[in-house]
Amino acid sequence: MANPTVIHACPVVNQNECKDLKDELDGAVDSGQQLIVVDCAECRYLNSMAISEIMSAHVRLSARGGRLHLSGVSGFVRQCLDSVGALSMLHVYETVQDASVPEQEP
Amino acid sequence: MSGENAQEEMMREIMRLKEELLRKGEELSRTESRLRGLLQIKDRFLSLATHDIRTPITTLKLIANIVERSADQLPDLLQRTVGTLPRNVAKLEAKVDDLVRIARLDVDDFVPELEAVDWNEQIKAAIASCFASAVQRGIELDLQLNETATVHADTEHIRQMMVDLIRTSMDRLDLGGHLVVESGISSQTGPNPGAWFLVQDNGPAFNDTHAELLLQDLTGSQQQTRVRVPLFMAHRVAIAHSGVIEIGHSSSGGIRLYAWIPLKQKDTEENPPETRHDDQHNHHTEKPIISGEVNHG
Numbered sequence: 001m002a003n004p005t006v007i008h009a010c011p012v013v014n015q016n017e018c019k020d021l022k023d024e025l026d027g028a029v030d031s032g033q034q035l036i037v038v039d040c041a042e043c044r045y046l047n048s049m050a051i052s053e054i055m056s057a058h059v060r061l062s063a064r065g066g067r068l069h070l071s072g073v074s075g076f077v078r079q080c081l082d083s084v085g086a087l088s089m090l091h092v093y094e095t096v097q098d099a100s101v102p103e104q105e106p
Numbered sequence: 107m108s109g110e111n112a113q114e115e116m117m118r119e120i121m122r123l124k125e126e127l128l129r130k131g132e133e134l135s136r137t138e139s140r141l142r143g144l145l146q147i148k149d150r151f152l153s154l155a156t157h158d159i160r161t162p163i164t165t166l167k168l169i170a171n172i173v174e175r176s177a178d179q180l181p182d183l184l185q186r187t188v189g190t191l192p193r194n195v196a197k198l199e200a201k202v203d204d205l206v207r208i209a210r211l212d213v214d215d216f217v218p219e220l221e222a223v224d225w226n227e228q229i230k231a232a233i234a235s236c237f238a239s240a241v242q243r244g245i246e247l248d249l250q251l252n253e254t255a256t257v258h259a260d261t262e263h264i265r266q267m268m269v270d271l272i273r274t275s276m277d278r279l280d281l282g283g284h285l286v287v288e289s290g291i292s293s294q295t296g297p298n299p300g301a302w303f304l305v306q307d308n309g310p311a312f313n314d315t316h317a318e319l320l321l322q323d324l325t326g327s328q329q330q331t332r333v334r335v336p337l338f339m340a341h342r343v344a345i346a347h348s349g350v351i352e353i354g355h356s357s358s359g360g361i362r363l364y365a366w367i368p369l370k371q372k373d374t375e376e377n378p379p380e381t382r383h384d385d386q387h388n389h390h391t392e393k394p395i396i397s398g399e400v401n402h403g
Contacts, residue, residue, distance in 0.1 A: 014248040015284065048240040048247040076230050083237045 004035035004069075004100045009043035013050040021050055025057040034066040037099040041072030051084060058090055067091060069099035156206050163199050170195045192242055200273065204335040218260035218346050220371060225301040226254035228261065229289050232268035236276065244281040247272075252290035257301050258370045259347055267343040270336035271305045271351075271363045277336075278309040278361060291369075298368045300349065305363040306356035340365065347371070 005028040010017050028036045038054055040046070046054075058068040069091045073081060081087050093099035170191040177188045233249055240247040257264070275285050288304040340363075341351045349367035356362040 012249070014250070014286075015246055018246070045249050045251075047249065048237060048245060052241055052244070076234070079230075079234050080237045083234055084241045085238075 004037050005031075005033045006037045006039055006096055006100070008039045008041075009046060009050070011042050012045045013043060014045070014047050015049070018047055018050045018053065022053045025053055029057050029060050029066075034061070035069065035100070036061065036066070037069045037071055037096055039071045039096050039099075040074075040077050041096075043072075043077050044075065046077050046080060051081060051086060055086060055089070069093055071096045071099040152206060159202050159206075160199075163195065163202060167192070167195050167199070196239055196242070197277075200277075204339075207339060208335065216342065216346050218263060218343075220258045221261060222256045223259055223261045223264065224254055225257050225291070225303075226251050226289055228257075228265045229268055229287065229303065232265050232272060233287060235269055236272045239276065240285070243276070243279070244283075245276055245279050246282075246284045248284070248286040250286065250288045252288070254289070255291045255299075255301055255369055257367055259367060260343075263343045264347070264367065267340040267365060268303055270340040271303065271365060273336045274340070274363060275305045275307040275309065275361060278312075279307055280309075284308045284358070292366075298370070300366045300368045302367075303365045305361075306358070307360040308356070308358040309360040311355065311359050312361055337363075 007021065007024045007028065009021065013021060025036070025038075036057065054068065054070075061068050070081075071093045072095065073087075073092050078087070081090075091099070173188050174192055177185045180188060229249075229251065233247065237247065239245075272285070272287060276283075279285060285305065285307045288306075290302050291299060292302055337351070337353075344351045344365055344367065347367045348371055349365060352362075352364040352366075354362040354364070
């Protein structure tokens with residue numbers, strides 16, 4: 001498997017930043033990438049649409065055997081992801097390095 | 107009538123009045139005791155009813171989610187119907203919550219239990235409790251936290267006030283709606299510094315004549331009940347904290363809900379508030395400009 005695409009979520013992802021995140025996710029998924037890592041280490045807020053976009057990318061990747069991993073999720077972002085049940089569906093790792101190993105299970 | 111007889115008559119009258127007073131006092135005491143008993147029964151009933159009503163709703167939510175996840179296996183017509191299930195169950199749940207809260211309402215006795223709370227932490231908690239609903243309903247929920255401060259407030263009620271304002275806005279929005287929550291510290295209202303909380307959406311414009319009604323006592327008009335219950339409750343909490351709720355038009359044509367609470371209820375000048383920048387959000391502090399038609403509660 002090729003190196004994963006790592007997308008760094010910015011500190012606050014609101015409407016404008018969400019569009020950028022969606023573009024990056026779509027680009028990575030459409031390019032045929034099998035492993036995408038969304039790094040949330042610097043992120044303090046992911047808005048509701050951003051989480052929907054991440055979930056949507058996860059579903060599209062999973063449908064063709066790929067994976068979407070999250071890394072560095074903490075604090076309020078973790079709380080929001082948990083409130084929508086995303087943590088039980090996505091693979092979450094401490095670091096980008098950990099998340100970049102495709103065989104590793106959470 | 108001699109002076110002696112008159113005095114005796116007066117004494118008898120005083121004694122009669124004393125006895126009457128005692129009887130009335132005992133009657134009042136019995137009535138009070140009966141009312142207290144009724145209140146206890148009401149509280150017990152509400153507690154049981156709340157549980158009994160919420161339990162089937164929880165089951166209903168679970169079933170709605172399962173059905174929704176399997177919707178692609180259903181015929182087109184059923185798929186569309188099933189798609190509306192989670193939202194309607196969420197509405198039902200919110201309505202039950204409103205009913206329970208109103209039934210428990212005791213306006214005269216509401217005294218906030220003040221403690222030191224971090225303003226932005228309460229906002230995060232309020233956002234977290236509305237987040238799943240926003241995702242499910244396809245509403246974009248943005249958050250812009252400015253500097254935070256310690257506010258002396260009733261934690262549970264202040265958080266619920268924020269939830270109520272967010273819910274008021276969310277209930278007006280459809281799929282694709284956009285809602286922005288902001289916060290900050292200012293001395294805008296009155297001489298005391300306070301913490302503000304602002305919700306703005308891009309939903310449909312509201313009728314100005316309804317704005318005043320939104321904050322009035324629920325015993326008034328029956329109009330706009332869908333948004334009035336949470337807003338009325340939020341207003342009640344703000345007033346109890348010597349704060350305000352204002353309603354206006356957002357820049358995108360929707361509703362603008364603004365809450366302001368003083369940092370301290372007393373001794374503000376003797377104990378200047380501690381303000382600090384939220385290390386997670388380094389936006390500039392902006393005092394909200396009250397624009398459009400604003401109705402003070």
